[in-house]
Amino acid sequence: MEKHCKGYYDLIKKEMVPCKSFTNLTESGYSQCKECQEKSGFDLCLGCNGSTCQTNSNKARIFCHEGHHVYLAYFANDKLKVGTAASYRKYERILEQGALYSIFLAQTPNGRIARQIESQISKLGITSRVNSSYKMNNFIIDREQEEIDRMLMQEYESILRNIDERFKKYFIKPEYNNFINISDKVRQNLLEESRQLNLFGGMDDPTHKEYEKISKPEYISGEIQTTVGSLILLKNENKYSVVNMKSLEGWMVDFKKREIGEKNNEVFDRGER
Amino acid sequence: MGVKQFLGIKWINSNPQMLFYDNITHSIQYEDCNRNHRNKKDDGKTLQRVL
Ligand SMILES: [Zn+2]
Ligand SMILES: [Zn+2]
Numbered sequence: 330m331e332k333h334c335k336g337y338y339d340l341i342k343k344e345m346v347p348c349k350s351f352t353n354l355t356e357s358g359y360s361q362c363k364e365c366q367e368k369s370g371f372d373l374c375l376g377c378n379g380s381t382c383q384t385n386s387n388k389a390r391i392f393c394h395e396g397h398h399v400y401l402a403y404f405a406n407d408k409l410k411v412g413t414a415a416s417y418r419k420y421e422r423i424l425e426q427g428a429l430y431s432i433f434l435a436q437t438p439n440g441r442i443a444r445q446i447e448s449q450i451s452k453l454g455i456t457s458r459v460n461s462s463y464k465m466n467n468f469i470i471d472r473e474q475e476e477i478d479r480m481l482m483q484e485y486e487s488i489l490r491n492i493d494e495r496f497k498k499y500f501i502k503p504e505y506n507n508f509i510n511i512s513d514k515v516r517q518n519l520l521e522e523s524r525q526l527n528l529f530g531g532m533d534d535p536t537h538k539e540y541e542k543i544s545k546p547e548y549i550s551g552e553i554q555t556t557v558g559s560l561i562l563l564k565n566e567n568k569y570s571v572v573n574m575k576s577l578e579g580w581m582v583d584f585k586k587r588e589i590g591e592k593n594n595e596v597f598d599r600g601e602r
Numbered sequence: 603m604g605v606k607q608f609l610g611i612k613w614i615n616s617n618p619q620m621l622f623y624d625n626i627t628h629s630i631q632y633e634d635c636n637r638n639h640r641n642k643k644d645d646g647k648t649l650q651r652v653l
Pocket of ligand 1: 334335336348349350351352361362363364365366
């Protein structure tokens with residue numbers, strides 16, 4: 330099978346635009362051609378810290394003049410991440426990141442100030458990047474919601490104490506978001522309640538079930554249990570796998586759908602190369 | 603469905619969709635990848651505001 334340019338997402342029109350030349354990228358590590366990268370308008374915004382605007386794209390400039398939010402997200406095993414989102418799509422933004430627990434902590438009139446705040450917060454020691462291999466390896470959130478809320482709140486207060494005075498006016502009463510139904514779905518599938526009493530008369534902590542991590546899928550099949558960002562949790566018979574769907578972007582696939590109850594469910598086949 | 607180009611998962615109105623591009627008809631097809639949540643009473647996100 331082949332891989333072609335996946336086109337780009339137009340953040341202003343809010344729609345996917347397919348690649349005009351359908352550039353063949355089978356032998357390339359990229360999933361987007363140069364032209365589409367430029368057309369998306371954001372190629373020069375990657376890594377922007379808000380100090381000087383690098384972009385020459387009108388689209389990026391329009392987007393950057395929209396109101397923004399700065400968020401703090403919780404990932405499994407106590408990893409906190411800071412990030413920015415255009416206010417009109419802030420929930421989509423955290424969902425596409427797979428951030429199931431987060432707070433919005435500042436609201437700014439544009440993207441530049443949001444980036445400046447983000448960069449200050451990352452200098453305080455909070456990462457602004459969590460890669461997909463971390464997300465695959467840390468797929469199950471063990472902590473209770475209250476603990477996570479408390480952790481986010483403590484970090485919020487500490488950030489507020491340490492951030493530059495000039496940014497404080499953009500801070501808001503933290504807005505909590507959680508997508509408990511998604512994390513519950515993960516736990517329902519991947520946690521095994523221990524039935525054994527331990528020495529102290531209590532139950533042991535639930536143990537994690539094994540799951541396969543598929544970072545470069547070629548042929549996958551199973552029933553989709555849930556989706557976290559770009560990762561899907563597949564169940565096939567009694568085996569679980571977490572698949573990074575991002576690495577399939579651009580590939581020609583043969584997708585077969587079967588209704589629940591039939592023998593097999595979703596099948597993805599990227600086929601022979 | 604036949605061979606199509608996979609464009610990725612997009613979260614649209616808080617629901618994950620798989621996007622497929624048909625290079626012959628030049629159309630994009632959307633496949634829900636959260637079917638299991640659909641049957642539930644509280645579909646989509648649970649937003650909580652505290653303080
Ligand atoms: Zn292209
Ligand atoms: Zn910029």
